Amino acid sequence: EAEVAQSPRYKITEKSQAVAFWCDPISGHATLYWYRQILGQGPELLVQFQDESVVDDSQLPKDRFSAERLKGVDSTLKIQPAELGDSAMYLCASSLSAQATNTEAFFGQGTRLTVV
Amino acid sequence: AQKVTQAQTEISVVEKEDVTLDCVYETRDTTYYLFWYKQPPSGELVFLIRRNSFDEQNEISGRYSWNFQKSTSSFNFTITASQVVDSAVYFCALSTPGGSYIPTFGRGTSLIVHP
Numbered sequence: 001e002a003e004v005a006q007s008p009r010y011k012i013t014e015k016s017q018a019v020a021f022w023c024d025p026i027s028g029h030a031t032l033y034w035y036r037q038i039l040g041q042g043p044e045l046l047v048q049f050q051d052e053s054v055v056d057d058s059q060l061p062k063d064r065f066s067a068e069r070l071k072g073v074d075s076t077l078k079i080q081p082a083e084l085g086d087s088a089m090y091l092c093a094s095s096l097s098a099q100a101t102n103t104e105a106f107f108g109q110g111t112r113l114t115v116v
Numbered sequence: 117a118q119k120v121t122q123a124q125t126e127i128s129v130v131e132k133e134d135v136t137l138d139c140v141y142e143t144r145d146t147t148y149y150l151f152w153y154k155q156p157p158s159g160e161l162v163f164l165i166r167r168n169s170f171d172e173q174n175e176i177s178g179r180y181s182w183n184f185q186k187s188t189s190s191f192n193f194t195i196t197a198s199q200v201v202d203s204a205v206y207f208c209a210l211s212t213p214g215g216s217y218i219p220t221f222g223r224g225t226s227l228i229v230h231p
Contacts, residue, residue: 033218042120042207042221043161056216089159093219104151105219107161 002026004108006092012114018080021111025074025094031055033105034067034077037089046090049075050097082115089113118143118215120208122222129198130230137193137225139208143215145169150191151209151219152182161207167191198229 005024013019025032030051035043046065047057052072060067064083069075079086089112093105119142129135141150152164165175167184175182179196195202205226209219 040223042122042223044221045218048216048218056218091161093161103217104149104163104166106163107153109158109160112159 004092004094004106006090006108006111008111009109010112010114012116013082015084015115016081018078019082019113020076020078021090021092021113023075023077023092023108025092026106028096029094029106030072030097031095031103031105032069032075033093033095034075035091035093037091037110039088043091046077079113082113084115087113087115118145118148118210118212118220120210120220120222122208122225124225125223126226126228128228128230131200132197133229134194134196135198135227135229137195137206137208137227139191139193139222141189141191141208141210143210143212145212145214148210148212149217150184151211152191152193153207153209153221155205155207155224157204164193195227198227200229200231203227203229 007022032049034046037043046060047067048055049069067077089110091110093107095103095105121140148169150167153161181194183192205224207221207224209221211217211219
């Protein structure tokens, strides 16, 4: 069964260090999302890609976060420098196309980041 | 603006009880999509159902059923004869054209089913 792959599953890093997460969406899915989920809350969008283009990054803290999807397939989310408040679950999701109807997003298992 | 409210933070039931999880949404769009996801302790969000705004027919899938009522802007989820394996956090989500079809999630309801 096709699934969204994310790595690593867990990451512990010291504050001020750089950290990166990787996501490989379901094959053929043009839309890719990065969400952040703080413990006890719902996921909140950080960035949405349509193919290799950023559609919405209005909630991405651009002073320290960056995301890319260079070939329109897999994607990397980077944080530099990490802060204690960045500790959260980072979820990647993909869907066929955000502009088509009936397109639910499928999620990966997430990367749980702990900043110490 | 779009918003999803899940007023129930945590629900605790005993196995075999029926339980309903509430979801209220807000949007100015006349076309929109509603979703329910399950998040077990392992962390991934598992897609359960999608409902279009123009289809108010309720749906049943095994022990799961969904009640969509546009008049009250609600999309409630009922689990019949709950089981311990149903223990998870359940999220309701909304996507709209005005929101670029980006799913907006509620805060989730934690369901605990005791044996």
